[in-house]
Amino acid sequence: MKSAGIIGSGISGLATAIRLASAGFQVRVLEKNGTPGGKISELHSSGFRFDTGPSLFTMPEFVEELFLLAGKDPSNYLTYSKLSTVCRYFYENGSRINAFQDLHKFAEEIEHKTLDTRERLIAYLQKASDIYAISADVFIHKPFHKWSNLCNPQYLSALFKFPEIDAFRTMHARNSQWFKDPRLVQIFDRYATYVGSDPFKAPATLNMIAHLEHIRGAYLPDKGMYRIITALFELAREMGVMFDFHTEVKQLLLKDHQVTGLITTKGRYTFDVVVSDIDVHSLKEKLYGRTPPRLRSRSKFASSALVFYWGIHASFPFLDMHNILFSADYQQEFRHIFDLHSVYEDPTVYIFISSKYVPGDAPEGNENWFAMINVPPYWGQDAGTIRRARKNIIHKINRMLNINIEKHIATEHVLTPSVIDERTASAGGALYGINANGKFAAFNRHPNHLRKFKNLFFTGGSVHPGGGIPLCLSSAKIISHEILKKYSA
Ligand SMILES: Cc1cc2nc3c(=O)[nH]c(=O)nc-3n(C[C@H](O)[C@H](O)[C@H](O)COP(=O)(O)OP(=O)(O)OC[C@H]3O[C@@H](n4cnc5c(N)ncnc54)[C@H](O)[C@@H]3O)c2cc1C
Structure with a gap:
């Protein structure tokens, strides 16, 4: 053996x-x-449970495949549910957009709340699915660096389809050309962060990520x-x-x-x-x-994260499980992360509240908040940087949601790039290795x-x-x- x-x-x-x-x-x-x-990983604190790392689960069939391979029924080990709302987006001008899982409901939301049409959204997601269909086998499911593979007709045909998979323009260039409403451009630019990258630099091929979340679920x-x-x-x-x-x-x-x-x-x-x-x-x-x-x-590394895990003695029904409070200037935010290697003062804040779906994750009437911003990998951020970032995050939450969150924080734990590096030996705490x-x-x-x-x-x-x-x-x-x-x- x-x-x-x-x-x-x-x-x-x-x-x-x-x-x-x-x-x-x-x-x-x-x-x-x-x-x-x-x-x-997870963290238990004063009656709250927090998932400290990933919060979004796509392609569950990849996990199930492992149980099937072992001749086991996956549902005896892992059960999961499809979300009704993928994410709720908040903007500085006070508007909100719900990305519903149901495509027709999402398209209705876009038609009613934005300058774009339902048809435009559906066509965009169709394009994302087409890119996935052409490239997944080559870029995701097979070894990429073997000559035998690179010479195989399937690879060659995918490489010749570079224009079709939108490899020659950036995600932002594609999204801003496709949508009239800058809020929709920002929603779809955000998928670059799923691979720790900058939508103003990453190829529009990565727009296929929207397919995973909106079409596959x-x-x-x-x-x-x-x-x-x-x-x-x-x-x-x-x-x-x-x-x-x-x-x-x-x-x-x-x-x-x-x-x-x-x-x-x-x-x-x-x-x-x-x-x-x-x-x-x-x-x-x-x-x-x-x-x-x-x-x-350091410019080649994926972004890292600064996360505050807050046990909140209150509940906020206008929030969903995944919430994004967008920066007013997305381009500046990415410039700070990838070019200036600093933490931007008006960051996009992601708030994940698993207790909305997993009631045991917080005592009744309370919520477990995971408030995260994207930051450059660790090369010298000091305690002062973390303190300033916390203050900016809290100001942004209070301003955009019209609440006073600080007075509800009962417990706090912090994940910084240096802690990610120390715990998992990931260079600089980069979440996804190198960027795209x-x-x-x-x-x-x-x-x-x-x-x-x-x-x-x-x-x-x-x-x-x-x-x-x-x-x-x-x-x-x-x-x-x-x-x-x-x-x-
Ligand atoms: C805050 C955060 C949010 C994220 N959000 C998402 C998300 O929503 N969706 C998503 O899909 N992904 C997300 N990710 C990324 C995802 O978690 C990672 O891509 C994935 O978990 C990495 O898995 P891995 O197999 O590369 O190993 P890692 O998770 O990097 O683990 C490597 C392991 O090796 C161990 N190790 C290191 N050095 C040694 C050594 N010398 N000897 C022995 N053991 C060693 C470490 O202790 C660690 O346990 C997120 C990550 C973080 C941190």
Whole structure:
């Protein structure tokens, strides 16, 4: 029986462990923290529960596939519901737009509240679906950096369709040409942030993200986002995967292009195959003793997040589960994140309140607020920056919602880029590895395998095809196929 060692128990590490175990490998996961999940994590405080990382669940079938592969019924482990409202958007001029899940209801909302028509919205989403249909197989579901793939007709045909997938203009250029109402442009520009990028720089190909949320659907697990991890962890254990927590991999031993051993805080391990689910920049430090990315390369990283988890002693019926309070100047906000590497004073504030759907997440009459802004990855933000950002967020919430939120805050915890970096070893706390700010972004991602390391494979949000739950699960599938092709268990 071949053995596989997985470094890191992020969602991609767990999915890889399940896939390899179901193919007969003996699998062991080495995790530096005391719990599985990496960026997907939860926090309990004074009767409140918070999902501290992802809040939006799309493509649940990618998770279910893992249970089916193991011959299990997914609904015995994970149940989830489709949201009726994908997001509620608030603007500084006092207007509000509801992005309803039901497409016709959403189109009605657009027709009534904006300068655009229902037909224009539906045509836009159709275009997003077309881009997804042309590019998903090439850019999401298959290894991208293999010559054999690049020469295959399907790849070549997708590459020749570059104009059709809108790769030659930016998301913002496309959206502002398509919609008359700047509020709709802002709604669809925002999807760049789902991959930690700037809509004024990222290719309009990424407009396909709207397809995932509006056509395929937005969901929430019935017990909150962390349930995805506990369900996968349970499945992995049932399949015989072994987990060593509080075990940090410090060094990879290499001989003749093979990883011959892993030096960890708990001793030395050897495996036939090693899969890294850790940020590839952090892995390179362990492989080559490289120092963390230097300042001059910081422009290539995805944005990070500053999140306040507030237990709120009040409830606000005019808020939904996902709420966005938009910046009055989106372009300035992105310029600050990606060019000036600073925190903008009028940031877009995202408020996620899972207790709207999961009543146990807050005591009755209370709400659990996750208030987040996008910020540059960590390279020197100090306590003063965090304090100023908190003040600006609170002012914005009070101004736009006409409330006094501070007096209702009963508990507070903060997630900063440096904490994300420290907890998950993600360079600078970048949420999605490198950003997609350029036409050829997909080509710049780190491959899932390098020929110079025969038995080492890379998965997770910092490598192909990218970050976010669905892409991390796709990454696990890609490398598992590659490993199974190369080794028979
Ligand atoms: C605040 C926030 C909001 C987000 N919102 C969303 C969202 O709404 N939707 C979405 O799809 N995605 C979202 N994401 C992104 C998503 O969480 C990530 O893309 C995904 O979870 C990354 O998974 P991964 O498999 O790459 O591993 P990671 O989650 O990065 O985990 C890597 C694991 O490796 C461990 N590790 C690191 N170094 C070592 C070592 N040397 N030895 C042993 N173990 C090690 C770490 O402790 C960690 O557990 C968000 C992330 C954050 C932080």
